[in-house]
Amino acid sequence: MYKEISKELISFINDSPTSFHANETVKKILNQAGFTELVENHSWELKPGGKYYVSKNTSALIAFAIGTQLDQYSFNISAAHCDTPTFKIKPVSRIVSDNRYHKLNVEMYGGALCAPWFDRPLSVAGRAIIKNNDRFETKLVNIDKDLLIIPNLAIHLDREANNGKKYNTQIDMLPLVGSTALDEKAFETLIAESLNVDPDTIYSSDLYLYPRSSGTMIGLDEEFIGSPRLDDLQCVFATLKGFLEGKADQSINVFFMADNEEVGSSTKQGAASTFLIDTLSRINQNIGGNDERLHRALASSMIVSADNAHAVHPNHQDLSDPHNRVYMNDGVVIKYSARQSYTTDALSAALFIECCKKANVPYQHYTNRSDLMGGGTLGAISSYQVSITSIDIGLAQLAMHSSFELAGAKDTAYMIEAMKVFFSTHLEASDAGVIIAK
Known part of the structure; x- marks a missing residue:
């Protein structure tokens, strides 16, 4: 059972x-x-x-x-x-790195363990507040795709990584979402398209990162649940x-x-x-x-x-x-x-x-x-x-x-x-x- x-x-x-x-x-x-x-x-x-x-x-x-x-x-x-515990996306979220990378500006929500968030597919979910005529409505957001990743630094560039690592959430934990070849409003446009609304009608949002991994049964007799x-x-x-x-x-x-x-x-x-x-x-x-x-x-x-x-x-x-x-x-x-x-x-x-x-x-x-x-x-x-x-x-x-x-x-x-x-x-x-x- x-x-x-x-x-x-x-x-x-x-x-x-x-x-x-x-x-x-x-x-x-x-x-x-x-x-x-x-x-x-x-x-x-x-x-x-x-x-x-x-x-x-x-x-x-x-x-x-x-x-x-x-x-x-x-x-x-x-x-x-x-x-x-997770990471929340800040209101002004776009960060351009080296004129090549489009990252999202995030801050830690709760006391998350940082290390497990690296090198795994992530996406974005939460809520957006939409103006519809004279009403403000809440709409749920869930981008159902592998959208983001926080890439680790290669061992060749950090030889002491396995001897203990202190993470800076403003530097190390920023997820990569695309390249700068994309339009600078590409992320906001994606959110609007997922809700089938005009981007200008989205006044604010509470958006968070979440791991794309589904839960699973683990163990010789499937006696554990991982999720x-x-x-x-x-x-x-x-x-x-x-x-x-x-x-x-x-x-x-x-x-x-x-x-x-x-x-x-x-x-x-x-x-x-x-x-x-x-x-x-x-x-x-x-x-x-x-x-x-x-x-x-x-x-x-x-x-x-x-x-x-x-x-x-x-x-x-x-x-x-x-x-x-x-x-x-x-x-x-x-x-x-x-x-x-x-x-x-x-x-x-x-x-x-x-x-x-x-x-x-x-x-x-x-x-x-x-x-x-x-x-x-x-x-x-x-x-x-x-x-x-x-x-x-x-x-x-x-x-x-x-x-x-x-x-x-x-x-x-x-x-x-x-x-x-x-x-x-x-x-x-x-x-x-x-x-x-x-």
């Missing part, structure tokens, strides 16, 4: 070269599942048993399914991010599947796909924004609740922040904690940090372990080496705005933040089953301050 799920995941990732495309891919899946799209600046009319979703910035998205027994409702929330953007579209895919398959009549299930996690989340569509709490508040008000009812619901709620974790590296085992070590295909990873960069505590861990046990899926515990600092997560960032019980989980992977990453093919199915149970569980705070799972 895991091989079929992996093929579905690869297709999902291929359809989602940027966060804008991930938003569109998820919307199509939700529409097929009978969800109704809401618009932030319109009035909402929600009803028990209803299924809805709302987008922010055409990149972030929140979907929710309302239970039918709402006397003691709470929110079961998953959070994952749809952006990935761009596994961090964090693997978790987006798994939590979405669990959300669609789960059902809790006494709960409101919420799927949150945030943008801009790789650059700190401090945008209107990021986890540090009020997008999530604003949506929860509107749901509460729309089904007849007041501020008091919202606070009661949040006290019984839980957020599962899903972002991939570092598997023990086969060539660098010493960089993992001596005992809290995680491996691909060994199950869902529960992440812990004494400094609370991961939000897991004893209560949230116990609640999620119970979900794994009910789903009959394996789970494992992860901490960073005590002398190595890990990254932040959506769980910790979301807590700035939504103060509820939270856990950080993920799936073990190698080559995180590379242009091509590696994960366990079985683990996607494990997370789907665990999240299905989570979204089928009603949580309720007791007088003793302990959440009861039913």
Whole structure:
């Protein structure tokens, strides 16, 4: 079964070269599942048993399914991010080199590993803002061809390249797109032609590089999956599947796909924004609740922040904690940090372990080496705005933040089953301050 799920995941990732495309891919899946799209600046009319979703910035998205027994409702929330480290094209992008080469001016988005971006076919995707009469419209861009390449410097010209290399993103990472024999507006013309619009109607854009490599199954038994953007579209895919398959009549299930996690989340569509709490508040008000009812619901709620974790590296085992070590295909990873960069505590861990046990899926515990600092997560960032019980989980992977990453093919199915149970569980705070799972 895991091989079929992996093929579905690869297709999902291929359809989602940027966060804008991930938003569109998820919307199509939700529409097929009978969800109704809401618009932030319109009035909402929600009803028990209803299924809805709302987008922010055409990149972030929140979907929710309302239970039918709402006397003691709470929110079961998953959070994952749809952006990935890459390179963003600057507004004035053309760079002419030696009167022969046409390069694109780019800057790094997030903490990308530079080396894997060299010597591989790349293309461009994102969104463009088009003026249509007196309206500004968003159009998705995806140049479906091998368009760019960042050529390496030959070993003959850099004899120390294999002894360690420091990359200058303004010099080394500029992609070659053509020759100066082309018209100086050739790149802009290509974007316009792909959208079937006049170049003068394109007022602005958010365009990114992406690797053309498709995901694939790897290993003697195809037990690994290799693909761009596994961090964090693997978790987006798994939590979405669990959300669609789960059902809790006494709960409101919420799927949150945030943008801009790789650059700190401090945008209107990021986890540090009020997008999530604003949506929860509107749901509460729309089904007849007041501020008091919202606070009661949040006290019984839980957020599962899903972002991939570092598997023990086969060539660098010493960089993992001596005992809290995680491996691909060994199950869902529960992440812990004494400094609370991961939000897991004893209560949230116990609640999620119970979900794994009910789903009959394996789970494992992860901490960073005590002398190595890990990254932040959506769980910790979301807590700035939504103060509820939270856990950080993920799936073990190698080559995180590379242009091509590696994960366990079985683990996607494990997370789907665990999240299905989570979204089928009603949580309720007791007088003793302990959440009861039913």
